[in-house]
Amino acid sequence: MRYFVFILMPVLLTAGNLLQVRDLLTMRPLPDVRVISGRDTLVSDDNGIVNLGGKSTVTWPLLLQKKGYFPARLTRPLRRPIVTYLMPQLTTEEITVVGSRPARQPLSLPANFSFIDVRQRASGLESAAELLARQEGLIIKSYGGSGQLNTISVRGMSAEQTQVSFDGVPVNNLQLGSVDLGKYDSFGLAGISVYRGGNALFGGNGSIGGVVSIIPDSIRDRLFVHAGGAVGSYGNRSYRFRLDFPAGRLQNSLQVFGADAVNDYPATKQARDGRLRNRDFSRRRFAYRNRLLLGHGWQAQTGWYAFKHAGGSPSPFTDAAGEAQNRARLDRDESLVTVKLLRSFAAGRFKLHLFQRNEWMEYRDPALLINYRPLHSTHFNRQQGAIASVFYQPASAVQLRAGLEGYREKIRSSEAGNHARSHEAFFTVADWRVFDRPDDFVSALHLNASLRAVRYSGSTVQWLPAAGFSLQCKAGRFYGAIGKNYRAPGFNDLYWVPGGNPDLKPEYADHAEIGHGFTRAFSFLLVNGNGAFYYNRVRDLIKWQPDGSLWRPVNIGAVESKGVELRVALSDLRDRFRLRFNYTYGQSQKSEPEFPGDRTVGNQLPYLPRETLHFSARVRLAGWRLGFQLSRESFRYLTIANDERQVLPGFTVMSLNVRRNFRFGMMLLRTGFSVSNLLDVRYQTIPGYPMPPRMFAFTIDVSNEQNNHK
Known part of the structure; x- marks a missing residue:
């Protein structure tokens, strides 16, 4: 029937x-x-x-x-x-909608924004990096299989130029400036939001490429229990447990996650075969969060997150003999404590967010001798911060957001020394709905403006203005934005021994974007899509380059990034099937010479493909959920010289997954089976770090989830 x-x-x-x-x-x-x-x-x-x-x-x-x-x-x-x-x-630090809004009207952000609903697709083996890799405008540079380093490039910008936050806290490493997205498993997350473009309207300083916000799942207001596990090829396995329970007005959530792998899969380089070694890892994560309803619109939230990782830190693969000498190890121990105080009122919301995060890392390489001793380095970073913000809707057509930020950062490193700095910021964002006429061809117009002022200790105030518009009409939504941003040097750039350069200047960026989005319902089909053209120009780019026998960071000329992003999704109104396609063409080029006669001006930056394509299909049939993914990336140059003899070839990879849910009274049993790299393609995104061949995984979860469609 x-x-x-x-x-x-x-x-x-x-x-x-x-x-x-x-x-x-x-x-x-x-x-x-x-x-x-x-x-x-x-x-x-x-x-x-x-x-x-x-x-x-x-x-x-x-x-x-x-x-x-x-x-x-x-x-x-x-x-x-x-x-x-x-x-x-579900809100992020970058944008929050307050109060009622026209139900017909799509989101009025002047940017290519996307939201990944992790609760609908988490398999237990997927990391944030794997989920983000399927989005347009994003490139994941992976150093191998699960548990290995995964960094992100948004619109051709570097990992240091992309701001990543977790639960509203910026989590870019204080020394390196980047984030390992592979360490964020999908369990316990609500979603991941992506704001593309170097616009301070959506992110703080450092968000030259864009902003990625990882959002934990909300705490349930009833008893909720979830337990599960997964096993896969090459020793991949994981377990997970979650318990949400109310205690009067105090709502609690406890999560435990663990994952291990050997990753000893075969690899080939120039007809030399070998089996990878020292790619194993063991990872544990613990989280406790609570929410206390205080009454009169007030609530308090606290969170404690602990993360431990131990595993190999391999050198590039050469052959079997080289792998035998591959013995470097890396241990990481991280923690994050957050306290939030929120007050909701009729026309808005106030939030005070306090946090402290610690990062400890130990690196050991018995094969690398420094002063006749094996290398053993330790690094400890600490960041403390406070963010106070207010959302206010003085009229139905106007929304305002303003706030203050303050951070204190310290490092204690065997290679970079002991250093500290602070920085403060003020920001304000305004959205004005100029008109809203649903029956007219041009039905709504939004104007957006923002200003961010940032000052690091020992430097002058940086002013970062931005503006945008969103025009809604029968043909869809047209939007555009311009803005400025900048990034301060990281601690390693300034103080690493040997080579650090304390005289580095910040990177400055100009950004522009125009786009068109649409959503249409045709009989029983729903179609939505987005197309965007972007332009980014970064001046005083920080680059490490040879200086005699040492490498040293310096400010060089400029880099330009421009391209086109396309996305189309098709589904039926009952969500029985969903098709999604996206495509990116991007050029990230050196735009100014470093020296007279520099022939690399106009060349593509290394390790960035010009074209990426992703397609996914999902079907619900007779209780089964079938999924298929295809990803295609073009070749990558290995040097700025763009020598066609030094490239990483392009690749196409596919994967399949099957899921089935079973309901037994109050208990929901979810099972899944997946095959990644279906055609067993041998490929790399970073030279010397082969990606896994064909892999299989099986997952099982049991919970008292009430919604059978998750």
Whole structure:
């Protein structure tokens, strides 16, 4: 019978007076939405659909309400089928929607923004790096299999020029400036948001390429238990456990995660074969969070996160003999403590966020002798910070956000010495809805503006303005933005011994972007997409280069990054299938000479492919969930000289996964099987660090989850 209803879906939607409600960020149907029409209250089904009955019985406007989402008003009927959206109260530090908003209107950010709904796709073996690798405009540089270093490039910018935050806290390493995204497993996350472009409107200093926000899952207000595990090829295995429990007004969440792997897969270089060694790792993560409802709109939240990693830190693969000497080891121990105080009121919200994070790292290489002793280096970093912000909606058409930030950073390193610095920032963001006329061809216009002022100890104040617009019309949404940003040198750039340069200047960047996004409902299909053109120019780029027998960081000329990003997604209104395609063409080039007669001006930067393509398909059939992914990346130059004899070849990889859920009373059992690198392609993203061949994985999870569709 359910298949018969599915076949009749186009007829039912066009013949009836039906409304479907979807999540604005993920585009997924929302069940259990209360739709209030006059004195009548209706509730959406599992597919987010509400039958409004005859047109004469509908009282406009409709009020849409769902726990965890901002309420919205639907002011008048639209052409059928009616598809509308609710904004989740899941917010990031970069942008927050406060209060009600027009339910028809898409997100008015003047940027190519995307949100990865981790709760719908986590397998237990996927890391944040693997999920981000399938997004347009993003490149993951991976040093091998699971547990190995994974850094990100957004729109051709370096990992140091991309800001990453976790639970609202910036987590870029104080010495290196980058983040290992491979250490963030998908378990316990709600989602990952990506703001592309070096616009201080969305991120702080250092976000020249963009901002990646990793968002923990919200604490359940009822007893919730989840346990699971996974096993895979080459010794990959993981376990996970979560317990959410209320204690009066105090809501608690406890999470434990562990993962191990050997990663001893075969590799080949110039017809020389060998099996990889020293790629093993052991990782443990613990998290405890709570939320205390204080009344009168106040609540307090605390979080404690601990992360431990021990494993190999391999050199590039050469052959079997070289692997026998590959014995360097790396241990990491990190912690993060956060305290938040929030106050919600009718027109906005106040938040005070305090945190402290510690990073400890120990590196040992018995094969590398320094002063006749094996290398043994230790590094300890500490950052303390406070962020106070207020969101205020003085009128229905105006939203304001302003705040203050203060940070204190210290390092104690065997190679970079003991140093400390502080920096402060003030920021303000304004969004003005100039008009909202749903029936006109041009239906809405938003203007955005921001200003960020940043000062590091010992330097002058940096002023970072930005502005943008978002124009909604029948053809979709047109947007554009311009802005400035900058990045201060990292501790290693300034103080590493030997080679550090304390006279380095910050990097300065100008950014511009224009784009078009659309969402259309055709009978039983929903289509949405986005296209963007971007331009980034970075001056005083910090680059390590030879200086006699040493390497030393210096400020060089400029780098330009420009390109096109395309994304299209297609699904049916009951979410029985979903197709997604994205494509990126980007040029990241040296734009100024370093010396007279420099022939590398205009050349592509190393390790960055010009083209990437990703396709994914997901089908729900008779209780089964089938998924397919394909990724294609073009070749990469190994040097700035762009010698065609020194390249990493392009590659195409595919993967498959199958999932099945079983319901036993209050218990939900979820099983999954996946095959990655389906065609067993041998490829690399960093020379000397082969990616895994074909791998298999099996996952199993059991919980008292009420929603069977997760």
